[in-house]
Amino acid sequence: MNSVGDGDKVRIFVAMALVVVATGIAAAETPNPAATEPIAATRSTRCPDDTPPPPDAISTRNLVKVLIDGGPLMIALAGCSLLVITFVLERVISLRRSRVIPKPFVTRLLEQIGNGEIDRAQAMELCQKNGSPIAQVFAGAIRKWGRPSVEVEQAAIDNGERVANQLRRYLRVFYGVANVGPLLGLMGTVLGMIQTFNAIASHDALGRAELLAGGIAKALLNTAGGLAVAIPASIFYVVFLSRIDRLIMDIDAASQEIVNLISAEELQNRPVRQSKTKRPPTREAA
Numbered sequence: 421m422n423s424v425g426d427g428d429k430v431r432i433f434v435a436m437a438l439v440v441v442a443t444g445i446a447a448a449e450t451p452n453p454a455a456t457e458p459i460a461a462t463r464s465t466r467c468p469d470d471t472p473p474p475p476d477a478i479s480t481r482n483l484v485k486v487l488i489d490g491g492p493l494m495i496a497l498a499g500c501s502l503l504v505i506t507f508v509l510e511r512v513i514s515l516r517r518s519r520v521i522p523k524p525f526v527t528r529l530l531e532q533i534g535n536g537e538i539d540r541a542q543a544m545e546l547c548q549k550n551g552s553p554i555a556q557v558f559a560g561a562i563r564k565w566g567r568p569s570v571e572v573e574q575a576a577i578d579n580g581e582r583v584a585n586q587l588r589r590y591l592r593v594f595y596g597v598a599n600v601g602p603l604l605g606l607m608g609t610v611l612g613m614i615q616t617f618n619a620i621a622s623h624d625a626l627g628r629a630e631l632l633a634g635g636i637a638k639a640l641l642n643t644a645g646g647l648a649v650a651i652p653a654s655i656f657y658v659v660f661l662s663r664i665d666r667l668i669m670d671i672d673a674a675s676q677e678i679v680n681l682i683s684a685e686e687l688q689n690r691p692v693r694q695s696k697t698k699r700p701p702t703r704e705a706a
Contacts, residue, residue, distance in 0.1 A: 490641040493608035497645040500597050500604070504653050507590050511660050515587065520667050521554045526674055529558065533681045540565040540682075553583045553667075557675050562682060569683035576675040583671065587664045594657035598650045605646015612639025 487494045513519075529546060532538045538546070540562060547559040560579030564572040616635030680686055 486641060489638065490645060491608055491611060491638060493604050493611070493642055494645050497601060497604055497608075497642075497649050500601055500649045500653075503593065504597055504649065504656065507593050508656055511590060511656075515660065515663055515667065517667070520552060520587070521670055521674070522550065522552050525550050525552065526554060530674075530677055530681065533678065543682075553587065554671050554674060556583055557671055558678055561675060561678050565682045566684055566687055569679060569685055572679045572683050573676075576679055580668070580671060580675060584664070584668050587667060588661075591657060591660060591664075594653045594660070598653040598657060601650035601653065602646045605642045605644070605650075608642020608645070609639040612636065612642060 487498055525546075529543065533543060543562050543565075544559060547555040547562060557576055557579045561572050561576040564575045612635045614635075615638060619635060
């Protein structure tokens, strides 16, 4: 039997190496059932039955559903809106010009005082019966009837300040709602975003819009609710404040007229003027 040469040994070694390499490649390409079992188990745990159902769409037409879906802060914003509506109606009724400055009363009172038809007691009684804000200012000036004009004017100013404070009543409600409303909406927005991030963390909702829509919609509803309450409150605050300023200016002008009629200087000059306007008696011809 012939002995194997060195060249044949080299060929046999190379052939065996090639077989080993081919066997390893084949083993690597063959799928491992044990390795695929966790993946299959993971996929089976994420079946559609275990996935939380997507939340229903939030309605924007049903007010009750909007309040419920928006959370407790939306109910607080609804309470603020009712508060604004209530005081808007109250201020519209209370700040009517016919109620604050009744023109027939002012015209008749000034005319009667100017013509000397009524005295201090009668004028005070008329003011107390009327009871309007301008009547309160007139009553304060009439209490100083016959005093120097400085004292009468100061009395009118003091009563005018009290009346102005009464007219500005409840304006702080509009100011407070205009400031608190956006803060409540912002708090609701933060809570809605927290709900969204909780959905991402607990249900792997990243990229799944149906699981993120609920928290985002809640956040936007609260933002819109806060602005919807604050904007009208700010507008009504400015409107009522400007109306009160105009009424106060008119009250001040009317009170200045009554000061000129009942001050000591005016009462001293009134008989002189009346005597000058009297015609001297005519002599009958003898």
